[in-house]
Amino acid sequence: MKDIQKRMPEPELIFDKSRPGRIGCNVPVCETPEVDLAATVGETRTELHLPEIGELDVMRHFVNLSHINYGIETGFYPLGSCTMKYNPRVNEMTAAMPGFAKLHPMQPVETIPGAMDILMGVQEMLVEITGFSEITLQPLAGAHGEMTCLMLIKAYHTSRGEGERNLVVIPNTAHGTNPASAARCGYDVVSIGTNEDGNTDLDDLQKVLDKHGPQIAALMLTNPSTLGLFEPNIERICELVHGVGGQVFCDGANMNAMVGTTRPGDHGFDCMHLNLHKTFSTPHGGGGPGCGAIGLKHHLEPFLPKPVIRRSGTAIVADYDRPQSIGRVSAFYGQFLMEVRAYTYLRAFGKQYMSDISRHAVLNANYVRARIKDVLPPAHERPCMHEVVVTAEKYKKQHGVRALDISKRLIDYGFHPPTNYFPLIVPECLMIEPTETESKETLDSFCDALISICRESEVAPDLLHEAPTSQIVGRLDETMAVKNLDVRWRTGGDVVIDGGPKREFAKGEGLEGVRSDTVPRDS
Numbered sequence: 073m074k075d076i077q078k079r080m081p082e083p084e085l086i087f088d089k090s091r092p093g094r095i096g097c098n099v100p101v102c103e104t105p106e107v108d109l110a111a112t113v114g115e116t117r118t119e120l121h122l123p124e125i126g127e128l129d130v131m132r133h134f135v136n137l138s139h140i141n142y143g144i145e146t147g148f149y150p151l152g153s154c155t156m157k158y159n160p161r162v163n164e165m166t167a168a169m170p171g172f173a174k175l176h177p178m179q180p181v182e183t184i185p186g187a188m189d190i191l192m193g194v195q196e197m198l199v200e201i202t203g204f205s206e207i208t209l210q211p212l213a214g215a216h217g218e219m220t221c222l223m224l225i226k227a228y229h230t231s232r233g234e235g236e237r238n239l240v241v242i243p244n245t246a247h248g249t250n251p252a253s254a255a256r257c258g259y260d261v262v263s264i265g266t267n268e269d270g271n272t273d274l275d276d277l278q279k280v281l282d283k284h285g286p287q288i289a290a291l292m293l294t295n296p297s298t299l300g301l302f303e304p305n306i307e308r309i310c311e312l313v314h315g316v317g318g319q320v321f322c323d324g325a326n327m328n329a330m331v332g333t334t335r336p337g338d339h340g341f342d343c344m345h346l347n348l349h350k351t352f353s354t355p356h357g358g359g360g361p362g363c364g365a366i367g368l369k370h371h372l373e374p375f376l377p378k379p380v381i382r383r384s385g386t387a388i389v390a391d392y393d394r395p396q397s398i399g400r401v402s403a404f405y406g407q408f409l410m411e412v413r414a415y416t417y418l419r420a421f422g423k424q425y426m427s428d429i430s431r432h433a434v435l436n437a438n439y440v441r442a443r444i445k446d447v448l449p450p451a452h453e454r455p456c457m458h459e460v461v462v463t464a465e466k467y468k469k470q471h472g473v474r475a476l477d478i479s480k481r482l483i484d485y486g487f488h489p490p491t492n493y494f495p496l497i498v499p500e501c502l503m504i505e506p507t508e509t510e511s512k513e514t515l516d517s518f519c520d521a522l523i524s525i526c527r528e529s530e531v532a533p534d535l536l537h538e539a540p541t542s543q544i545v546g547r548l549d550e551t552m553a554v555k556n557l558d559v560r561w562r563t564g565g566d567v568v569i570d571g572g573p574k575r576e577f578a579k580g581e582g583l584e585g586v587r588s589d590t591v592p593r594d595s
């Protein structure tokens with residue numbers, strides 16, 4: 073724990089550093105004759121309002137900003153459900169190779185055999201890992217993969233004259249993207265419960281199926297679930313849903329727990345999505361562009377997004393002749409350089425080590441679970457998979473300390489907090505996913521910090537209520553930025569760069585805990 077009470081210096085905006093006349097780049101002397109644009113097209117010049125600053129100061133400004141950013145490369149990042157594993161640098165080296173990075177998406181397929189090899193190679197490895205017969209790499213994020221699966225399911229039902237099926241069943245532990253994807257595809261959602269053991273409540277499912285059978289289009293099941301538990305009744309669940317004519321989708325965002333051990337395609341699922349940015353070490357992006365590859369069984373194959381990348385004799389072709397296809401879900405073949413990164417990762421580790429990776433992810437989560445169970449008991453008394461969900465309920469009841477306060481205090485100890493308050497059914501929960509890339513020493517120091525914070529919450533709860541005190545900002549109002557987006561820079565109340573309509577702040581309204589000069593000056 074370093075310098076907890078000492079706040080970092082407040083960073084200035086680059087505009088604050090601007091001094092008239094300073095310049096950070098050398099523009100070569102113009103060798104072509106100047107043209108008077110104003111004479112031909114009218115006056116085109118407006119003030120750009122760019123900061124005027126020297127090159128070294130620009131460099132320092134951005135390097136310093138990067139130092140106050142927290143990422144997987146600066147510290148432990150146990151954000152449950154997100155699989156914040158290290159993305160090996162070799163992935164970046166291959167993705168930057170000019171033969172891949174400089175391809176043009178309109179290039180004829182015959183001129184890019186290497187790229188086609190990569191696409192086909194990733195598809196074939198994912199077929200083997202998931203147990204599905206087809207893979208498409210087009211979807212650009214996990215949620216996009218979910219939506220694509222539901223579109224395939226819809227096309228399938230429609231092709232059989234059952235397009236009127238309008239309900240999707242989703243357990244109450246699901247990630248928010250599941251109901252969002254269902255709604256996006258025009259489905260209504262029916263929620264089902266979770267039993268005391270943390271498994272899908274089969275009685276509840278049976279009731280829903282009895283009541284709505286002919287209307288059920290699909291069930292979306294996450295395995296391992298967001299409780300970090302392996303769902304033991306998958307085969308039964310698939311049987312029940314298939315019994316009423318529904319399809320079963322697997323949310324495979326948690327595949328990092330299972331690679332090389334078991335395959336959703338063998339469990340009875342009809343389709344699934346994968347998050348290459350979670351399981352296969354490509355960078356996380358805010359909802360894309362990444363890759364949310366999907367796998368599916370043969371009966372859904374006719375509806376695949378086109379083009380379908382497949383083998384034809386010794387060639388690899390992009391097949392557009394797909395009369396029943398749902399069409400494209402992204403431009404071209406998806407986010408190609410993500411596929412290069414995933415290919416590199418898969419080939420670098422190979423079959424044996426890919427399953428070791430999953431086993432280590434599970435081992436690390438169970439290690440954390442065992443080390444902290446006396447202070448933060450797990451929500452369910454059984455071994456977890458790649459992440460562990462624990463509850464801080466007793467601290468709330470006894471000392472008024474919430475899971476959120478524990479998370480904020482972790483920041484003062486130098487750690488990124490775990491996921492808070494998800495899944496929704498566990499009170500005061502923290503969802504910890506260490507991933508396989510963390511050493512025992514890192515896990516130990518994180519567990520020590522949690523144990524120490526739990527002690528603090530008994531003897532000095534205010535330390536937690538006030539945390540974090542080591543950062544540039546304290547506690548932010550987490551919804552204000554959404555309600556009152558403000559992306560303008562102002563000087564002395566004047567709007568200099570206009571990013572949207574002016575809005576009024578009520579008295580006392582603003583960003584709680586934010587340093588004063590980021591609170592808009594017209595408030």
Ligand SMILES: *Cc1c(COP(=O)(O)O)cnc(C)c1O
Pocket residue numbers: 153154213214215216247249250294298323325326347359364
């Ligand atoms: C991350 C995640 C998703 C969504 O993936 P995105 O790539 O963020 O869209 C869906 N389900 C679960 C369980 C997840 O953890």
